[in-house]
Amino acid sequence: MVNFNSEATVGVPAEDVEKISILQRRYDFIEAVESYNKQKFRQINSDLSVVRARLMSLFLELHAMLKRRLTQEVFSEVQNFCISAESFDQVMSAFITINTELDIIKLIKIDSRVVYNERDVEEENKIKGF
Amino acid sequence: MGAKDLLYNNGLPFNGDLAENLDRLIDRVNSGKASVLIIEGGVGEGKTTIAVEVLDYINSKYNLPPIDLIDRPQLAMGGAEFMQKLRVCHEKKLPVVAYDEAGDFSRRGSLTQFNSMLNRTFETFRAFRILVVIILPNFNVLDQNLFDNKIPRLMISLKSRGSSYGSYGGYSLYRMALLRSYMQKMRIKNYAYSLVRPNFRGHFKNLPINRCRDLDQISTSNKLAILAKSEVKVEGLLTYPELAAKLLKSISWVRAKVSELKLKENRIIRQVKYFGPETLGRLSDHLEVMSENPKPKRNGPPKSIMKDLV
Numbered sequence: 001m002v003n004f005n006s007e008a009t010v011g012v013p014a015e016d017v018e019k020i021s022i023l024q025r026r027y028d029f030i031e032a033v034e035s036y037n038k039q040k041f042r043q044i045n046s047d048l049s050v051v052r053a054r055l056m057s058l059f060l061e062l063h064a065m066l067k068r069r070l071t072q073e074v075f076s077e078v079q080n081f082c083i084s085a086e087s088f089d090q091v092m093s094a095f096i097t098i099n100t101e102l103d104i105i106k107l108i109k110i111d112s113r114v115v116y117n118e119r120d121v122e123e124e125n126k127i128k129g130f
Numbered sequence: 131m132g133a134k135d136l137l138y139n140n141g142l143p144f145n146g147d148l149a150e151n152l153d154r155l156i157d158r159v160n161s162g163k164a165s166v167l168i169i170e171g172g173v174g175e176g177k178t179t180i181a182v183e184v185l186d187y188i189n190s191k192y193n194l195p196p197i198d199l200i201d202r203p204q205l206a207m208g209g210a211e212f213m214q215k216l217r218v219c220h221e222k223k224l225p226v227v228a229y230d231e232a233g234d235f236s237r238r239g240s241l242t243q244f245n246s247m248l249n250r251t252f253e254t255f256r257a258f259r260i261l262v263v264i265i266l267p268n269f270n271v272l273d274q275n276l277f278d279n280k281i282p283r284l285m286i287s288l289k290s291r292g293s294s295y296g297s298y299g300g301y302s303l304y305r306m307a308l309l310r311s312y313m314q315k316m317r318i319k320n321y322a323y324s325l326v327r328p329n330f331r332g333h334f335k336n337l338p339i340n341r342c343r344d345l346d347q348i349s350t351s352n353k354l355a356i357l358a359k360s361e362v363k364v365e366g367l368l369t370y371p372e373l374a375a376k377l378l379k380s381i382s383w384v385r386a387k388v389s390e391l392k393l394k395e396n397r398i399i400r401q402v403k404y405f406g407p408e409t410l411g412r413l414s415d416h417l418e419v420m421s422e423n424p425k426p427k428r429n430g431p432p433k434s435i436m437k438d439l440v
Contacts (some may be wrong), residue, residue: 118329119147119150119329119330120147120150120151120154120329121151121154121283121284121300121301121302121303121329121330122151122154122155122158122283122284122302124302124304124305124329125280125283125302125303125304128302128303128304130280130302130303130304130307
């Protein structure tokens with residue numbers, strides 16, 4: 001979690017702090033899903049409480065952005081699932097929508113490097129702007 | 131060695147991705163964009179050999195026979211021949227011309243001349259749709275302006291030639307720019323090649339014996355011409371521009387006076403006339419006589435006008 005009491009945080013732009021915070025909450029959610037699945041595969045009774053709580057935190061962090069970017073219909077559905085999901089499928093559906101948005105805004109996009117045939121000289125010249 | 135031993139499995143004297151990249155260069159030239167292929171390498175690495183093989187390949191793409199090494203309309207040895215061959219290629223509709231520096235760079239100021247000639251060439255001949263192959267020892271001598279205009283598209287760098295084959299690496303313009311930037315920073319310029327990987331590598335074989343012989347003959351005759359030019363420098367012989375520079379007169383003035391005084395040249399090498407120091411002395415004396423007895427200046431209007439007036 002971002003430490004607001006740390007001197008290192010002072011002077012860091014709010015946008016960067018927010019990005020770290022979102023990534024942290026996304027990471028926590030995935031960890032919770034992993035724990036839930038572990039229990040489930042061992043056929044131990046488990047509930048969605050932690051997973052749902054973490055999804056809700058992630059939603060609260062991204063609420064304004066999602067409201068701005070999603071259509072009214074999709075946003076209502078995501079909001080509904082994040083706040084009062086009844087099944088694991090609903091949780092995952094909401095998370096996938098959020099995750100796709102994070103990819104679109106390039107927060108979690110890591111495959112941005114152009115893949116091309118290096119042995120084709122003209123293709124490289126074109127891609128590198130020559 | 132049989133004809134088959136001189137070809138790789140792809141039916142060409144070179145392997146690797148060179149053929150595909152040459153095809154892309156041909157497409158580029160056909161779309162009206164000026165393009166240059168650079169072939170660089172040290173002495174004896176096979177620059178002219180691979181250049182002939184590349185020219186043959188490009189000719190074959192246009193259903194033309196291999197390049198003529200006797201009249202060599204597509205192979206210019208030295209800057210003086212280059213523009214002439216380019217014109218010939220345009221007239222005969224040949225798709226490619228090669229410029230072999232052939233000792234051009236051993237002269238002082240030759241690099242500036244060479245670069246200005248290339249810049250002029252690409253400003254003038256772009257529409258001709260002719261691919262230009264430049265053969266030189268190190269591509270770093272080329273003007274930055276050429277690279278800024280994105281004209282050199284592919285470079286074939288040669289190294290470690292064996293007895294029956296040579297090795298090459300192909301570099302894109304992007305990688306050439308990287309190499310140049312490293313070369314500017316480094317004291318040992320060749321070290322830059324260890325920092326930039328080529329786009330593709332390959333080998334090339336020797337030409338058939340008869341073509342090898344023709345190529346050797348071209349190379350030898352060109353070197354003899356260079357030797358002859360060096361000899362005239364040692365003997366102190368002068369060309370028209372050199373005489374003009376020494377007399378502080380124009381070249382046309384020197385030409386006119388040499389003809390007027392019926393002075394004979396000492397030697398003619400490749401259509402260039404060389405004069406001895408005595409010619410310089412005669413012209414200098416003539417200049418002195420002229421300055422002592424200047425021509426009287428004509429006053430008034432020309433006679434023809436006077437006649438009309440009368």
